Amino acid sequence: xxxxxxxxxxxxxxxxxxxxxxxxxxxxxxxxxxxxxxxxxxxxxxxxxxxxxxxxxxxxxxxxxxxxxxxxxxxxxxxxxxxxxxxxxxxxxxxxxxxxxxxxxxxxxxxxxxxxxxxxxxxxxxxxxxxxxxxxxxxxxxxxxxxxxxxxxxxxxxxxxxxxxxxxxxxxxxxxxxxxxxxxxxxxxxxxxxxxxxxxxxxxxxxxxxxxxxxxxxxxxxxxxxxxxxxxxxxxxxxxxxxxxxxxxxxxxxxxxxxxxxxxxxxxxxxxxxxxxxxxxxxxxxxxxxxxxxxxxxxxxxxxxxxxxxxxxxxxxxxxxxxxxxxxxx
Amino acid sequence: xxxxxxxxxxxxxxxxxxxxxxxxxxxxxxxxxxxxxxxxxxxxxxxxxxxxxxxxxxxxxxxxxxxxxxxxxxxxxxxxxxxxxxxxxxxxxxxxxxxxxxxxxxxxxxxxxxxxxxxxxxxxxxxxxxxxxxxxxxxxxxxxxxxxxxxxxxxxxxxxxxxxxxxxxxxxxxxxxxxxxxxxxxxxxxxxxxxxxxxxxxxxxxxxxxxxx
Numbered sequence: 001x002x003x004x005x006x007x008x009x010x011x012x013x014x015x016x017x018x019x020x021x022x023x024x025x026x027x028x029x030x031x032x033x034x035x036x037x038x039x040x041x042x043x044x045x046x047x048x049x050x051x052x053x054x055x056x057x058x059x060x061x062x063x064x065x066x067x068x069x070x071x072x073x074x075x076x077x078x079x080x081x082x083x084x085x086x087x088x089x090x091x092x093x094x095x096x097x098x099x100x101x102x103x104x105x106x107x108x109x110x111x112x113x114x115x116x117x118x119x120x121x122x123x124x125x126x127x128x129x130x131x132x133x134x135x136x137x138x139x140x141x142x143x144x145x146x147x148x149x150x151x152x153x154x155x156x157x158x159x160x161x162x163x164x165x166x167x168x169x170x171x172x173x174x175x176x177x178x179x180x181x182x183x184x185x186x187x188x189x190x191x192x193x194x195x196x197x198x199x200x201x202x203x204x205x206x207x208x209x210x211x212x213x214x215x216x217x218x219x220x221x222x223x224x225x226x227x228x229x230x231x232x233x234x235x236x237x238x239x240x241x242x243x244x245x246x247x248x249x250x251x252x253x254x255x256x257x258x259x260x261x262x263x264x265x266x267x268x269x270x271x272x273x274x275x276x277x278x279x280x281x282x283x284x285x286x287x288x289x290x291x292x293x294x295x296x297x298x299x300x301x302x303x304x305x306x307x308x309x310x311x312x313x314x315x316x317x318x319x320x321x322x323x324x325x326x327x328x329x330x
Numbered sequence: 331x332x333x334x335x336x337x338x339x340x341x342x343x344x345x346x347x348x349x350x351x352x353x354x355x356x357x358x359x360x361x362x363x364x365x366x367x368x369x370x371x372x373x374x375x376x377x378x379x380x381x382x383x384x385x386x387x388x389x390x391x392x393x394x395x396x397x398x399x400x401x402x403x404x405x406x407x408x409x410x411x412x413x414x415x416x417x418x419x420x421x422x423x424x425x426x427x428x429x430x431x432x433x434x435x436x437x438x439x440x441x442x443x444x445x446x447x448x449x450x451x452x453x454x455x456x457x458x459x460x461x462x463x464x465x466x467x468x469x470x471x472x473x474x475x476x477x478x479x480x481x482x483x484x485x486x487x488x489x490x491x492x493x494x495x496x497x498x499x500x501x502x503x504x505x506x507x508x509x510x511x512x513x514x515x516x517x518x519x520x521x522x523x524x525x526x527x528x529x530x531x532x533x534x535x536x537x538x539x540x541x542x543x
Contacts, residue, residue, distance in 0.1 A: 094518045096386070105369035149386055194520030267517055286463055286513055288456065293445070296385040299378055302445045 018219070050150035056224030056232075061136035061156045070214055070239075070316040072140040075294075080222045082296050087229045088145065089248055090197060091180065091187040098189065099229035105186045106249065108232045117177075117254030120168035130219055130234050134158035138223075139216055141239035143246070144278045144311045150292045155237055156220035161211045165253070169207070173255035176210040178203045178236060181251045197263055203247040204260035204274065205238065206320075214239055214316055217250075240313040242276045273330035278311035282330050346419075363423045367430040370398045371437070388445035395438035400507060400525060402431035406500070407532040424483055427502070432478040435471050463513035470506040473499055501536070504529035 051063050064072045089099035092106075109127055116122040126132070136156050144150045164176070182200035184190050184196075190199050209215060216237040219225060226232040230246025238245050244264055254260075264272035271285055280290045289307055297303040374394055376381050383390045406428050409421035420427075442464075447453045457464045477497055479485070486493045508529060512522045 037436065054453075078385070086385045096384070096389070149389075163501070191520065192520070194523065195518045199515050283460060287461055293386060293388060297388060297445070299383075299387050299391065299444065301450065302388060303443075304448060 001035070009098060021142070022177070025242050036295050056220060056227060057219045058224055059131070059136055059156050059297050061138055061220070062142055064138040064154075068213075070313050073142060073152060073312075075152045078295055082256075083151055083221065084230060086295065088147075088243065089189075089229055089231070090195065091189045091193075091199070091201065091249075092229070093189045094195070095204045100227075103187050105188070106181070106183070106228050106232075107186060108228060108249075111233050111250055111251075113234060113253060115163070115167045115253045117256050118170040118173035119164075119169060119255050121166075123167060125163070127233055127260035130217075131156070131225070134162055134217075136219065139214075139237070141214075141216075141237060142311050143230075143239065143243055144292060144307065146242040146244055146272070146276070146284060148154070148287055148289065148307075149296050149297070150305075150307075150311075151220055152294075154223070155216060156223060157216045157218035157219040159192075159213055160215045160217050160236065161213070163217055164210060167255075169255045172257050174207055175256050175301075176205050176207060177252075177254045177256055177260035178205075178250050179252040180246045180247055181249045196267060198266060200251075201247060201263045202260065203236070203245055203262050205245075206259075207255070208315075208320055209238070212317060212320065214313060240278060240310040240317045242278060245276050274291065275321075275326075275329050277311055277317075277326065277330075278307060279326055279330070280307040281309070282327050331527075360423070360426070364426060367402070368429060369428065370394070370434070374437075388441070391441045391445070392438065395434050399434040399438055400430055400511075401425055402434060403503060403507065404433055404525075404528055404532070405502070407529070411532065411535050429478060429481055432474050435474055437471060439468075440470055463510050466506050466513070467510045470503050470510065473502050473506070501533060 056243065066072050085100045086096045087099040088096065089179050092099045092102040111127045111130070112129040113130070114122075115125065124218055130237060136158055138156050140152065140154045142150060143153050160176075175213045180201040181187075182190060205215070216239075218231075218235050218237045219233060221227075221230060226235065228249075231246075231250075234250050235248040236246045236250065245262075259274055262272070262274060264276075265274060278289075283289050292307045294305050309313070374391065378387070378391075386451060405420065406424055409424040410429070412418070413421040443449055443454075445455060458468060459465075467517070480489060480493065480496060489496065502503065504525075508526045511525065515522055
């Protein structure tokens, strides 16, 4: 609510021009096509429908392995247009549309990711390594934001485990910490005087969570490289945790022996825990987590559904937390 | 005798006089303010009809209606200080602006009932008991409700002196509204600071007047 400037509603005067109406109709048609294809065919149908809208480069990847539980879902995909225009990426502003409007300022080529800490072979990965140095595969995951909305997104990427193994984590490594790029010149949100986030954005996982087969390093969505607003060129996707755990535009990965402090934890420890597993029984202090709006939602059909424990991935991940009090370790 | 209008810095006095004193202009101006106040609502309806609210209309609609409620609250509270400093035009429309403030607050509540509560009494009770910002917002609306109902001249006559006391309850709304947006902020407190400062000035001015009497 607070993350807006004092300004008139964003109705550009250009919106009444025929061209804009034309574009709008085209995007609506694309949206419908995406939904239909997603429901009727496979994710690839939707990917084909979204092809024209995507600015990303085509990726070579293997089709989603539907035989493995959790790797895909039959739920309707969130259209490409929505998944790439409604984002939380506070480095570019607090509004949901800010990332799409301003993330293009971020340089993603060249890009390098420093991998270090408690590993036998510390080193760097460059953009080419990320895009062609791993076996890319598609995963269709639910994404549940802590703000009680959710999407279904077809990601392209590789397991984080594949990346970590390449650098040979030592046995003392109990956690993995991640950092997002922090470039004031390119990220207007980091220059905001009223933001209380201590940049760079940081996240973390326990090592067993990091090595879990569901934990993905995504380089693309809808079959193409990630748009900047979705965390190009490399982001984490942990489908059973709230969206803010899935850190974007990663530049640093360290294996560490102590639980790293995350950005949200240091900002409001009573609201955001280290684990942040999706859990309808543990409410955020300011809003219920029992329900979510599956996007796209509308005024007359809010598409409000019940949130599932571990975002529906309990069969795959509940064992990681056996014996833990999830209300205390939230 | 025509009361003296002190000239506004940027508007020539004769224009102000023509607009506000002329027998034809006054109702026209009232109509204009009414229509202008409906523009945000019209834009919201337009965006709903065109499905131009993005994938999550709930959020956009809550922000738009809440923002406009706050803006009208600022206008209503500005009327008296501005009149005291010689610019009485806003206070002519204070009643109308107050009703628009209630109008946007009610839209805010209706959107909440539709998209977050789903018109379920049980969910509403849950929200009120578990989400303090919801409770605070709802209390603010409840404070505004009797003020909107008794805003007519008939009620003003009926309640006599008590009418003014009742309508001073509006001073409860700014602190409730600021608390509401403070509890909703995740990491950026810019807008909270802005409204907090504006309301502190507007209420502080009144307190200072009262104390110096």
